[in-house]
Amino acid sequence: xxxxxxxxxxxxxxxxxxxxxxxxxxxxxxxxxxxxxxxxxxxxxxxxxxxxxxxxxxxxxxxxxxxxxxxxxxxxxxxxxxxxxxxxxxxxxxxxxxxxxxxxxxxxxxxxxxxxxxxxxxxxxxxxxxxxxxxxxxxxxxxxxxxxxxxxxxxxxxxxxxxxxxxxxxxxxxxxxxxxxxxxxxxxxxxxxxxxxxxxxxxxxxxxxxxxxxxxxxxxxxxxxxxxxxxxxxxxxxxxxxxxxxxxxxxxxxxxxxxxxxxxxxxxxxxxxxxxxxxxxxxxxxxxxxxxxxxxxxxxxxxxxxxxxxxxxxxxxxxxxxxxxxxxxxxxxxxxxxxxxxxxxxxxxxxxxxxxxxxxxxxxxxxxxxxxxxxxxxxxxxxxxxxxxxxxxxxxxxxxxxxxxxxxxxxxxxxxxxxxxxxxxxxxxxxxxxxxxxxxxxxxxxxxxxxxxxxxxxxxxxxxxxxxxxxxxxxxxxxxxxxxxxxxxxxxxxxxxxxxxxxxxxxxxxxxxxxxxxxxxxxxxxxxxxxxxxxxxxxxxxxxxxxxxxxxxxxxxxxxxxxxxxxxxxxxxxxxxxxxxxxxxxxxxxxxxxxxxxxxxxxxxxxxxxxxxxxxxxxxxxxxxxxxxxxxxxxxxxxxxxxxxxxxxxxxxxxxxxxxxxxxxxxxxxxxxxxxxxxxxxxxxxxxxxxxxxxxxxxxxxxxxxxxxxxxxxxxxxxxxxxxxxxxxxxxxxxxxxxxxxxxxxxxxxxxxxxxxxxxxxxxxxxxxxxxxxxxxxxxxxxxxxxxxxxxxxxxxxxxxxxxxxxxxxxxxxxxxxxxxxxxxxxx
Numbered sequence: 025x026x027x028x029x030x031x032x033x034x035x036x037x038x039x040x041x042x043x044x045x046x047x048x049x050x051x052x053x054x055x056x057x058x059x060x061x062x063x064x065x066x067x068x069x070x071x072x073x074x075x076x077x078x079x080x081x082x083x084x085x086x087x088x089x090x091x092x093x094x095x096x097x098x099x100x101x102x103x104x105x106x107x108x109x110x111x112x113x114x115x116x117x118x119x120x121x122x123x124x125x126x127x128x129x130x131x132x133x134x135x136x137x138x139x140x141x142x143x144x145x146x147x148x149x150x151x152x153x154x155x156x157x158x159x160x161x162x163x164x165x166x167x168x169x170x171x172x173x174x175x176x177x178x179x180x181x182x183x184x185x186x187x188x189x190x191x192x193x194x195x196x197x198x199x200x201x202x203x204x205x206x207x208x209x210x211x212x213x214x215x216x217x218x219x220x221x222x223x224x225x226x227x228x229x230x231x232x233x234x235x236x237x238x239x240x241x242x243x244x245x246x247x248x249x250x251x252x253x254x255x256x257x258x259x260x261x262x263x264x265x266x267x268x269x270x271x272x273x274x275x276x277x278x279x280x281x282x283x284x285x286x287x288x289x290x291x292x293x294x295x296x297x298x299x300x301x302x303x304x305x306x307x308x309x310x311x312x313x314x315x316x317x318x319x320x321x322x323x324x325x326x327x328x329x330x331x332x333x334x335x336x337x338x339x340x341x342x343x344x345x346x347x348x349x350x351x352x353x354x355x356x357x358x359x360x361x362x363x364x365x366x367x368x369x370x371x372x373x374x375x376x377x378x379x380x381x382x383x384x385x386x387x388x389x390x391x392x393x394x395x396x397x398x399x400x401x402x403x404x405x406x407x408x409x410x411x412x413x414x415x416x417x418x419x420x421x422x423x424x425x426x427x428x429x430x431x432x433x434x435x436x437x438x439x440x441x442x443x444x445x446x447x448x449x450x451x452x453x454x455x456x457x458x459x460x461x462x463x464x465x466x467x468x469x470x471x472x473x474x475x476x477x478x479x480x481x482x483x484x485x486x487x488x489x490x491x492x493x494x495x496x497x498x499x500x501x502x503x504x505x506x507x508x509x510x511x512x513x514x515x516x517x518x519x520x521x522x523x524x525x526x527x528x529x530x531x532x533x534x535x536x537x538x539x540x541x542x543x544x545x546x547x548x549x550x551x552x553x554x555x556x557x558x559x560x561x562x563x564x565x566x567x568x569x570x571x572x573x574x575x576x577x578x579x580x581x582x583x584x585x586x587x588x589x590x591x592x593x594x595x596x597x598x599x600x601x602x603x604x605x606x607x608x609x610x611x612x613x614x615x616x617x618x619x620x621x622x623x624x625x626x627x628x629x630x631x632x633x634x635x636x637x638x639x640x641x642x643x644x645x646x647x648x649x650x651x652x653x654x655x656x657x658x659x660x661x662x663x664x665x666x667x668x669x670x671x672x673x674x675x676x677x678x679x680x681x682x683x684x685x686x687x688x689x690x691x692x693x694x695x696x697x698x699x700x701x702x703x704x705x706x707x708x709x710x711x712x713x714x715x716x717x718x719x720x721x722x723x724x725x726x727x728x729x730x731x732x733x734x735x736x737x738x739x740x741x742x743x744x745x746x747x748x749x750x751x752x753x754x755x756x757x758x759x760x761x762x763x764x765x766x767x768x769x770x771x772x773x774x775x776x777x778x779x780x781x782x783x784x785x786x787x788x789x790x791x792x793x794x795x796x797x798x799x800x801x802x803x804x805x806x807x808x809x810x811x812x813x814x815x816x817x818x819x820x821x822x823x824x825x826x827x828x829x830x831x832x833x834x835x836x837x838x839x840x841x842x843x844x845x846x847x848x849x850x851x852x
Contacts, residue, residue, distance in 0.1 A: 157710060162566045735748040
């Protein structure tokens, strides 16, 4: 026992172990190994010891080596397999073998833990369960989102029918913009009335098929060339009438200076807006409608108080089975001119579900959306059952649940049900409310009157108007013609029990506007929901390392791109603002800051736009244009591309060669068989995680988790032994794998570089010694020719070793011999 303690004490006092502890294996010298041999009572440098003697180091404390490290050390030392090793062999094994790598790694990252398949720590178990749960959730989110996206797109395409809506919009665009007088020529009130006469009236009502290629023939049957009254381009049937709605202001005091107060005391275009409607019925004759237009123009219906004029047409196309509400808005500007906006035109189906098969994509989308909601509730309820105070206390379940991707899932759920709700509101309005409003409209009676008399109808009011009598207006009325007022009654006051035709038409326009607005809202929600589904795809990309490169590239370059965006925005706003100040008074796209930002990004200013200015102005414009082109379009855009590509290259190289999506899907399909082998289902994992992470009453409070303890912790949930074995074995393997996936910090990287540099310097010194020894050997052989070359080689080697030992003691005190270190300690 004393000999054993004496051996352990001698081994423990060796300076070798301090270098082993710090991982400085490159500083271990032959003298350190020779000191270890002295502990084995071996004092001759040429003598060898048995490898079984080195095994005795396993029983000595303070060596900082595990039994596995000592085994690798012995294996790397005895490369010949003789069972005996010398000082040089042991030195090579501890500085160049597997044990050396383990010592360096341990010095950098700490002691490697020994993992058992029958037990693990609670943190390792939770870490693996979180990793597997997130990975599988994202993986199954990809096909789920793909099916959700497919059903949503198919339903949107079938219901919105954008292609047919585009064709209807194009028809109205042709009808409104072309003619003897084009819409783009309308700049004031006079040109507007000219357009109504020569453009709108001839293209929309087309009573006599009058246009710039067909003249009026009074003797021709008007129904021969246009046999269907109120058809826009012969396919779009006008419902009731065309409404001209004037929005006029009540007028307020002007904000002019004091010297102009008396002259401009009131500005008529300011103040609250009020509507004023005028209906043109397509059953009335061409002459009657002309009379109405002329009367409105002469009586200044569009006065100085007018701000907007909406020309509204509500029509139905039986070939497309779609309604169209066209609203051409003419805006009167304070500067005195007029502009038109024809973008407010909505086309929608008369019966979205005329075929029940069209409801299948909607039902699939609703079922998939409900499945997403059910899955999120299965995660939310267990987390909420552990206490809402966990949000403040940092409970892991809530911290993991209230993260970005789950928030996006809830946004997708809420927005999806909202979109469905607004779509159903539109369906109820267009299928229920709109037909009820259209039913009492007497359009059939008016159509029969037109077809019976083979002419359009006149109005008693038109004959009795003072303006008509003054001008001696005569209407070409055939014998037996039915008058418009004998078929329907415009105003309820004329016949107490009669129908109020204009009020019916006003109700139709009100309902049509509500239906069109609900359709617009549903269309906008569908537009936004596509971007939400795009974010769900980003979540699914995280399940695969190859797809996740896209997300990591965006997040990895986000900070640099954000700082770049700040500099880019400031410079860009300066160019847009300078463009507004330079050409904003003459170029429409630059007259406001928002439009200047857009048009500057579109780069729509060309040389032809500035050639008409004075030379000094052209110099400024050229400088502004080319400086933007060189600085923004070339330099800064390329910097942005470089930032993104740099992040992509860095992340792609760090990812290595991850498995493909098909390989991962195959692995997921194999995992579907886990429940059949008695393994826990994926849906139950979140419940297990929340129970294990409960702050108040954790299911397994102990740090060490075994098969027996885990099975006992979830005995009420009927966890089997096979379940517990699978969880612990998988967690242990995952933890062992994670220990090998350690990232180097900057400090660790500097240390590794320093150690590499030391080893390289050591090799350089050794090379210099060999070179010096060869030179000495060559010089000795030259001096004594015919001598024993082997003795000369030994003498040269001995001199070089003495010189190297002297240099090492001077440069590295840790490499000094044990005897010299003991002498220095005694002296001190």
